[in-house]
Amino acid sequence: MTQPVAERILVHARRLPEGALISAKELLHLGTRAAVDQALKRLQEANELMRVGRGLYVLPVKTRFGVRAPTPESVVERLAATRGEIIVPHGASAANMLGLTTQVPIRIVYLTSGPSRELALGAQVVEMRNAPQWMLLPATPKAGEAVRALEWLGEKRAAKALTTLKQKLPPSVLQDLVTLRPALPDWMARSISHTLVPHG
Numbered sequence: 001m002t003q004p005v006a007e008r009i010l011v012h013a014r015r016l017p018e019g020a021l022i023s024a025k026e027l028l029h030l031g032t033r034a035a036v037d038q039a040l041k042r043l044q045e046a047n048e049l050m051r052v053g054r055g056l057y058v059l060p061v062k063t064r065f066g067v068r069a070p071t072p073e074s075v076v077e078r079l080a081a082t083r084g085e086i087i088v089p090h091g092a093s094a095a096n097m098l099g100l101t102t103q104v105p106i107r108i109v110y111l112t113s114g115p116s117r118e119l120a121l122g123a124q125v126v127e128m129r130n131a132p133q134w135m136l137l138p139a140t141p142k143a144g145e146a147v148r149a150l151e152w153l154g155e156k157r158a159a160k161a162l163t164t165l166k167q168k169l170p171p172s173v174l175q176d177l178v179t180l181r182p183a184l185p186d187w188m189a190r191s192i193s194h195t196l197v198p199h200g
Contacts, residue, residue: 005031006039010048013059019074021082022049022057052119069122072108076126085114086136087128091152094145099168100153100161111135111148134183142169143176147184155187162195 003011008030013022024036031039040057043049049057050069058075060067080087090109095101108124111131119126135151138144146165150158166174174196181189 004039005035006043006048009036009039009043013049016059017074017078018061019058019070019076019078021052021075021078022059023055050122052121053117056119058121069124072119072121072124072126075119075121076110083114085112086138087112087114088136088138088144088148090129091135091148091150095149095152095161098142098145098149098165100149100164134185137180137183140173140176142173143180146173146177147180147188150188150191151185155191158188158191159195162191166195 009022009027012027012030013020016022022040024033024040027036027040030036040049044051044057047060047067050060052058052075058070061070076087079085087110089097090105090111092101092103092105092109096104107127109127109129112128113133113136114128114130116130117128119128135148136144137147146169150161153161165177177192178196181192184192
């Protein structure tokens, strides 16, 4: 007897890494679209799968303390890998990681080259905001973080933040920031020039 579509989906889902997104399109080798859609709905109702967005599901993580949603980082990592999107932490997180603010962001926000949307991971909501290319610049991870932190802090606080970064970051990262100037907004490029480029 052939295995029901729902069981085949679960077997497939259990082979995937934590946070892997499951959608009907990727499961059409297991059954017809209607059968797959129905099976996904049934698995969600039975709490075997979690619905994180329209047509998107993840396998909950079973631990000895109970069942939890996959971590936002793992979902975002899998989303970037399978959808070909550039996804980076928001400027508020970057500023916090670089020690430019002690404010801990309440919302989990990522910037993406893909569409803006929200993913529901249990009680947590992960917000994905479409962002212009310059805000997604990796250059090196630290230089990209600095760009996003500066954008979040804004023009008035940029010079002070750059002075702090000058003391914290290695010269190679500071040089990456200087090199990125042509891609950045005028105010940011100007601030980087004033603070990081030797004068005279």
